[in-house]
Amino acid sequence: EGWEDIEDFGETxxxxxxxxxxxxxxxxxxxxxxxVVSCISPAKFHECFINLMRDCHSSDDKDVIAIDGKTLRxxxxxxxxxxxxHVISAFSTMHSLVIGQIKTDKKSNEITAIPELxxxxxxxxxxxxxxxxxxxxxxxxxx
Numbered sequence: 001e002g003w004e005d006i007e008d009f010g011e012t013x014x015x016x017x018x019x020x021x022x023x024x025x026x027x028x029x030x031x032x033x034x035x036v037v038s039c040i041s042p043a044k045f046h047e048c049f050i051n052l053m054r055d056c057h058s059s060d061d062k063d064v065i066a067i068d069g070k071t072l073r074x075x076x077x078x079x080x081x082x083x084x085x086h087v088i089s090a091f092s093t094m095h096s097l098v099i100g101q102i103k104t105d106k107k108s109n110e111i112t113a114i115p116e117l118x119x120x121x122x123x124x125x126x127x128x129x130x131x132x133x134x135x136x137x138x139x140x141x142x143x
Contacts, residue, residue: 003030046101050120053099063094067117067130069110088113090121114139 010017010027017023028036067090075085088110090100100120104113110133118128118139128143 003034006030006033050100053097054120054122062125062127063092064127064129065099065121065123066091066093067114067128067134069104069113069131069133086110088117090117110134111136111139115142118142 007027007030014023014027069086069088072085076083086104088102088104089098092099100117102113102117104110114134115138
């Protein structure tokens with residue numbers, strides 16, 4: 001749930017992790033992990049994640065992908081006049097994994113975000129489900 005837990009995971013699974021890198025000095029402490037992660041560009045990380053998901057999930061696996069928007073609970077901050085965070089996610093039912101996600105400014109922006117999310121994914125051969133918000137003519141044609 002936090003940086004200490006990531007450090008604990010690393011210590012517990014050090015033998016496994018050694019096949020992916022040099023841990024001559026052991027697992028970095030949680031403060032170092034936090035500093036390194038804070039240097040990663042969220043946009044670049046998102047791009048790498050989408051490419052990884054695209055590579056890991058072939059277009060012929062007959063997966064069902066559920067696309068839905070959610071408002072993250074407790075994400076608003078009225079003292080800083082910041083509204084709640086809304087995200088559109090694509091969930092692979094076969095792999096029980098979110099394979100793509102886009103943050104939107106407002107819930108009403110789902111209609112414009114869904115096509116953008118679909119463009120990121122390889123949906124050939126897959127079944128796509130969505131709620132009423134995603135049942136727009138342009139979105140249906142894209143699917």
